[in-house]
Amino acid sequence: MDSIDNPEKIYPSGYEPKEIHTDVNVRNQLLNEILKSSPTEFINTDLFTVMSKRRSTRKFTDRIVETVKIDKIIAAADTAPTAGNFQGFEIFYVKSPEKKQQLVEACNNQPYVHAPVVLVFCKNPSRVKFNFPEEVLKKFAIQDATLAAAYSQLAAQALGLSSIWIGMFDEQKVMKVINTDLIPSSILCIGYPKQNKFPKPRRNLQEIVHAVW
Numbered sequence: 001m002d003s004i005d006n007p008e009k010i011y012p013s014g015y016e017p018k019e020i021h022t023d024v025n026v027r028n029q030l031l032n033e034i035l036k037s038s039p040t041e042f043i044n045t046d047l048f049t050v051m052s053k054r055r056s057t058r059k060f061t062d063r064i065v066e067t068v069k070i071d072k073i074i075a076a077a078d079t080a081p082t083a084g085n086f087q088g089f090e091i092f093y094v095k096s097p098e099k100k101q102q103l104v105e106a107c108n109n110q111p112y113v114h115a116p117v118v119l120v121f122c123k124n125p126s127r128v129k130f131n132f133p134e135e136v137l138k139k140f141a142i143q144d145a146t147l148a149a150a151y152s153q154l155a156a157q158a159l160g161l162s163s164i165w166i167g168m169f170d171e172q173k174v175m176k177v178i179n180t181d182l183i184p185s186s187i188l189c190i191g192y193p194k195q196n197k198f199p200k201p202r203r204n205l206q207e208i209v210h211a212v213w
């Protein structure tokens, strides 16, 4: 991974963002260009509308996800807060059908892992340069990676896509497939849904919140 050797690099190696008319020496310029670029169709991207409509999808159409949308989904991950801004996570963008099939097997044979866009979010505690015990750094890295994936998931929804978050996998098998020694925290499978479903019910907010005085 180039991004480990060069902390200035935002994207994982092998991923070429479409918006390339930027000065790579200007910090965050590429990221901002991607975030600013217009959506390709009319979608209500109001944050709360996006949240209220999101529903996991396990059945995707074969429609190819546009590169501009993939760029935005990845850029969204890079806007998430991270401990000390050390960005203790990496994204592996799995592209080949063969690797996706291997990931299906590594994910307890969940067939929908073979989705149009598959992103594996891994923890990278070595990036978290705090002088804290190893356990704390690991805790930060899992939070960094999880938040990044959550931001990407919401971005996918805002772009008219749908997704499924995969947490059930054999870590070692996934690491072998994507060829890394970094431990995965989640896999985000994204595409156009075959069907738009209503969001699932939740507990009453009053049951979730425990006021502390």
Ligand SMILES: Cc1cc2nc3c(=O)[nH]c(=O)nc-3n(C[C@H](O)[C@H](O)[C@H](O)COP(=O)(O)O)c2cc1C
Pocket (backbone or CB within 6 Å): 054, 055, 056, 057, 058, 110, 164, 165, 166, 167, 168, 169, 199, 200
């Ligand atoms: C930590 C975590 C792990 C998950 N793991 C899986 C998984 O391995 N396979 C799967 O099909 N869905 C998985 N999901 C998706 C949940 O089943 C789904 O988010 C939940 O049923 C709520 O539905 P919603 O996302 O439509 O609101 C996971 C979600 C989270 C947050």
